[in-house]
Amino acid sequence: MTVNLSKGQGISLQKADGGTLTAVRMGLGWQAAPRRGLFGSRTREIDLDASAVLFADKQPVDVAFFQQLVSKDGSVRHTGDNLVGGAGQGGDDEAVLVDLQRVPVHVNNIVFTVNSFTGQTFAEVQNAFCRLVDETTGQELARYTLDGGGPYTAQIMAKVHRVGNGWQMTAIGTPANGRTFQDLLAEIQTVL
Amino acid sequence: MTAELVRGQNHPLSGTRLEIRVSAGQPVMAGATLGDADGRVPGDEWVAHPASPRLPGLEVSRQAAAEHRLAIDLDALPEAAHRVNVLLALPSGPSGPGRFGALAAPFVAVTGTDGTELASYTVTGLDAESAVVALELYRRQDAWKVRAVGQGYAGGLTAMLHDQGLPRAAETAARIEDAVAQGASRAVSAPPAQVGGDAARRVAPAGGGPADDRAAVAGHDPAVPSATTGSGATAGGGAPSGGGGPVPEPAAPAPGPISYRHPGRRTSAPPEPAPAAPAAGPGQPYQPVAGDATGWTMNERLYNQVWGMFEDLARAAAAYRSAVDFAESRLEQELDRVLSDPRTRVGPAADAAREEARSRQAQLVEQARGVLDRDLDRLVAEAEVVEHALPPAFARWDSPVWHGYQVPLETPMALRLGDLHLPERRDLRIPMLVRLPLERGLWIDSGRFAGGADASLVDSAGRRRLAMDCAVAHAVRLLAVHPVGDYSVHVIDPAGAAGAALAPLLENGALKEPPVAGARGVSEVLGRLTQRVDLVQMAVRSGAVDSLPPDLDTSEQLLIVNDFPHGFDDRSVTQLRYLADEGPSVGVHLMMVADREDARAYGPVLDPLWRSLLRVTPVPDDHLADPWVGHSWTYEPSLAPSGSEVLRQVLWQVGQARKAYGI
Numbered sequence: 001m002t003v004n005l006s007k008g009q010g011i012s013l014q015k016a017d018g019g020t021l022t023a024v025r026m027g028l029g030w031q032a033a034p035r036r037g038l039f040g041s042r043t044r045e046i047d048l049d050a051s052a053v054l055f056a057d058k059q060p061v062d063v064a065f066f067q068q069l070v071s072k073d074g075s076v077r078h079t080g081d082n083l084v085g086g087a088g089q090g091g092d093d094e095a096v097l098v099d100l101q102r103v104p105v106h107v108n109n110i111v112f113t114v115n116s117f118t119g120q121t122f123a124e125v126q127n128a129f130c131r132l133v134d135e136t137t138g139q140e141l142a143r144y145t146l147d148g149g150g151p152y153t154a155q156i157m158a159k160v161h162r163v164g165n166g167w168q169m170t171a172i173g174t175p176a177n178g179r180t181f182q183d184l185l186a187e188i189q190t191v192l
Numbered sequence: 193m194t195a196e197l198v199r200g201q202n203h204p205l206s207g208t209r210l211e212i213r214v215s216a217g218q219p220v221m222a223g224a225t226l227g228d229a230d231g232r233v234p235g236d237e238w239v240a241h242p243a244s245p246r247l248p249g250l251e252v253s254r255q256a257a258a259e260h261r262l263a264i265d266l267d268a269l270p271e272a273a274h275r276v277n278v279l280l281a282l283p284s285g286p287s288g289p290g291r292f293g294a295l296a297a298p299f300v301a302v303t304g305t306d307g308t309e310l311a312s313y314t315v316t317g318l319d320a321e322s323a324v325v326a327l328e329l330y331r332r333q334d335a336w337k338v339r340a341v342g343q344g345y346a347g348g349l350t351a352m353l354h355d356q357g358l359p360r361a362a363e364t365a366a367r368i369e370d371a372v373a374q375g376a377s378r379a380v381s382a383p384p385a386q387v388g389g390d391a392a393r394r395v396a397p398a399g400g401g402p403a404d405d406r407a408a409v410a411g412h413d414p415a416v417p418s419a420t421t422g423s424g425a426t427a428g429g430g431a432p433s434g435g436g437g438p439v440p441e442p443a444a445p446a447p448g449p450i451s452y453r454h455p456g457r458r459t460s461a462p463p464e465p466a467p468a469a470p471a472a473g474p475g476q477p478y479q480p481v482a483g484d485a486t487g488w489t490m491n492e493r494l495y496n497q498v499w500g501m502f503e504d505l506a507r508a509a510a511a512y513r514s515a516v517d518f519a520e521s522r523l524e525q526e527l528d529r530v531l532s533d534p535r536t537r538v539g540p541a542a543d544a545a546r547e548e549a550r551s552r553q554a555q556l557v558e559q560a561r562g563v564l565d566r567d568l569d570r571l572v573a574e575a576e577v578v579e580h581a582l583p584p585a586f587a588r589w590d591s592p593v594w595h596g597y598q599v600p601l602e603t604p605m606a607l608r609l610g611d612l613h614l615p616e617r618r619d620l621r622i623p624m625l626v627r628l629p630l631e632r633g634l635w636i637d638s639g640r641f642a643g644g645a646d647a648s649l650v651d652s653a654g655r656r657r658l659a660m661d662c663a664v665a666h667a668v669r670l671l672a673v674h675p676v677g678d679y680s681v682h683v684i685d686p687a688g689a690a691g692a693a694l695a696p697l698l699e700n701g702a703l704k705e706p707p708v709a710g711a712r713g714v715s716e717v718l719g720r721l722t723q724r725v726d727l728v729q730m731a732v733r734s735g736a737v738d739s740l741p742p743d744l745d746t747s748e749q750l751l752i753v754n755d756f757p758h759g760f761d762d763r764s765v766t767q768l769r770y771l772a773d774e775g776p777s778v779g780v781h782l783m784m785v786a787d788r789e790d791a792r793a794y795g796p797v798l799d800p801l802w803r804s805l806l807r808v809t810p811v812p813d814d815h816l817a818d819p820w821v822g823h824s825w826t827y828e829p830s831l832a833p834s835g836s837e838v839l840r841q842v843l844w845q846v847g848q849a850r851k852a853y854g855i
Contacts, residue, residue: 056514056515056518057522059518059521061514061518062514070507070820072507072510072511072514072820072821073507073508073510073511073514074503074504074507074508074510074511074820075507075511102507102511104511104512104514104515104560104563105515105556105559105560105563106514106515106518106519106556106560
């Protein structure tokens with residue numbers, strides 16, 4: 001069952017039967033800018049980029065983003081850069097796969113961010129969301145819809161972090177500014 | 193102009209890219225065999241049939257059908273093939289007619305690719321035969337001709353293939369019949385023949401009976417059962433009819449799924465599903481399976497699996513190293529913190545804090561090691577299974593597959609250059625597979641290397657000998673995995689220093705010409721190869737590959753250069769650089785056996801040359817980086833075990849095959 005998260009809310013990634021999840025997908029979606037008729041190719045596309053940054057304590061150790069689609073340890077895979085966004089109907093535009101069993105032992109936080117690479121602010125972005133899907137069953141575990149954009153170019157969407165022997169996802173939804181995840185590292189520190 | 197041939201008549205063929213159209217009143221199997229100059233079919237790799245529909249230059253359809261189109265490119269046939277027999281056979285089984293006499297006389301036509309008919313032949317006069325050689329295309333003084341043969345065999349495919357000299361004809365015939373029977377279940381329905389249509393018009397009456405267009409129909413329309421017969425062999429018609437009798441009664445529509453394949457499009461068959469590792473139950477150890485990867489062929493799957501293991505090992509090691517680094521830096525920070533606070537710098541509290549920091553570090557490292565060992569154990573188990581399944585091109589020299597080595601008919605997709613391992617687990621060796629044809633030349637470094645204590649023990653001459661042995665092992669492997677005559681090796685050995693190492697290549701006729709020595713030899717060989725690269729490039733650019741001079745050797749070339757730059761003048765160095773840059777794309781590959789120090793007089797101008805080559809070493813050395821994380825991997829060359837005769841045995845086989853092909 002999907003849980004609709006609100007800002008700051010967390011959900012434990014335990015399966016209903018008590019087992020732990022092994023592979024999850026963080027899907028991100030947003031609605032593309034409306035297409036103009038004539039000279040439609042000059043529609044100002046909104047290129048949002050999803051990134052997943054792996055933290056050990058508060059230190060970034062690895063990342064999966066559009067320039068390095070697979071984290072060095074192979075545990076986090078970005079499925080590829082989407083430059084224009086989708087229809088805003090709830091489908092994933094960019095997805096990041098996390099193999100939880102493969103996450104290195106010292107990594108205790110995986111933070112998911114969205115940056116506006118083309119510079120539009122989130123005021124122009126509609127229907128942005130992130131959702132967590134159990135990759136083994138395709139079932140959606142949690143969904144977090146961004147409400148009301150604002151004059152900022154990035155969002156720290158959510159984090160997946162270790163709790164005891166398992167993992168938990170927490171919706172963050174903190175606005176920030178920056179073109180890629182590197183610009184957000186300081187901001188991310190505050191939400192770890 | 194169409195020549196309507198009668199039995200025994202021949203006709204010259206103008207083009208070399210041809211199509212052969214077959215129409216028969218009933219589903220028949222169409223195949224082709226290639227014969228050598230004596231008309232013999234040397235083995236079943238020269239038989240194109242539904243189970244193995246593609247040969248170089250030749251493709252037949254995968255199932256029995258009333259209409260066939262066989263594509264033939266006479267230029268692309270193997271050099272040694274002098275004849276192409278086009279054969280038809282009736283599917284066996286109780287439902288088929290079983291004899292050509294029971295159906296309309298098959299019609300075959302040779303057409304150009306644009307559809308113009310060059311020659312046609314109606315195979316008449318058949319009775320109890322169930323297989324027939326319809327046409328023969330044959331080479332006569334470098335030109336191709338077609339002959340109407342019409343030789344039938346009452347003994348079926350077995351008798352026909354046996355008559356063509358094919359060893360184990362019965363086995364091949366059985367395989368063909370199996371494939372036809374299987375093909376029937378997924379057969380494409382032929383389009384319904386129109387009365388008076390092309391197919392019906394061309395089918396001449398057999399045995400006096402009228403040609404019934406129903407016989408050419410294969411469909412699954414249950415609404416008009418009277419006008420349909422089942423498609424394929426299994427429902428090919430009613431009871432076998434007597435001589436001169438009418439065509440078989442329409443049968444009930446064949447049950448089975450409707451095929452949505454486009455009838456005009458011949459796609460290759462989907463590969464057999466890859467073997468997948470069974471899911472390990474709780475408490476059961478992981479059981480790896482060789483070929484557990486994607487790919488169209490087993491070799492492609494193994495290649496992908498090996499690369500998958502390579503990547504997984506690189507990433508598992510990256511995770512471990514990252515955790516260990518983090519543990520170290522955290523320990524340092526914590527120790528610093530203890531030190532920086534004057535209150536806790538000394539005394540039991542400080543000791544306890546240090547102790548705790550150390551134990552936290554040790555605990556994290558231990559945890560990381562545990563995860564790494566879990567991953568490595570899995571990879572070791574997988575490597576064990578995969579190593580034994582590798583074909584010769586991918587296998588170590590001590591693998592048993594080399595003892596059963598036979599000269600292959602096609603070039604493999606990749607070649608093993610050696611093994612790679614990481615210090616975390618030295619016994620986990622990943623085969624280093626590089627794609628063929630080689631994208632860049634090889635540089636076997638005969639210089640002094642940093643790695644390996646044994647390297648420093650060997651003197652300069654010893655290092656050179658090791659490097660040359662290594663080059664020969666790579667060259668033998670390259671020769672062995674290419675089909676006969678597809679790969680030639682040239683050696684430049686200006687000082688004649690590598691005679692002993694090259695002996696195995698020379699003894700077995702693997703080298704077309706002895707190694708060249710001296711400055712003159714160097715410039716002669718380089719000049720020839722440079723010209724070849726230039727000509728082929730020009731031909732490729734202008735799309736005129738046909739117009740290459742006939743004496744040009746179009747096989748892949750490997751040039752081994754020993755002792756560079758000895759015997760090289762500036763012009764030769766420039767030519768060598770040209771070959772290194774331009775050669776790989778047109779099949780000329782470079783293997784340098786060199787010490788970079790020897791060429792230091794050239795200064796930095798040769799640096800691009802060295803960088804463009806893949807550097808490998810004759811002794812284990814950690815200089816290769818993986819493409820994902822950039823670890824340095826220890827490379828170990830693939831060498832025959834000492835005292836092993838495997839290289840000579842393989843070369844002997846290559847030499848014998850060359851003799852047999854007259855190359």
